[in-house]
Amino acid sequence: MDCQANHSIGCTVDQCKHHCSTEPYCSLNKITVGTHETNPTMVECTDCQSFEKK
Template sequence: MNNCKANHCIECTVQQCANHCERENYCSLDRIMVGTHEANPTMDQCTDCQSFQLRK
């Protein structure tokens, strides 16, 4: 993403995401959706960024 506008309120290190700013570890979205794949999440590994989009 060459013209990435980093949102300094959302840090991100997932470089495979289309919303990741390549030169900075920030997301370019105004907001993200965080969800879970567990019925009763108890650890951070149980949560997911549901705004993730695979970089093409």
């Protein structure tokens, strides 16, 4: 399968099904970002909810 990198969505998570292994980008057209905190105040409080394990 040839990955179509979306250059608007940078990604370095190699374990994700949507990561383009030859480039640091996601192959999805859009992603969903969410949080696991009631009051997120730091980058660590957010999650890519479009993540799927390879």
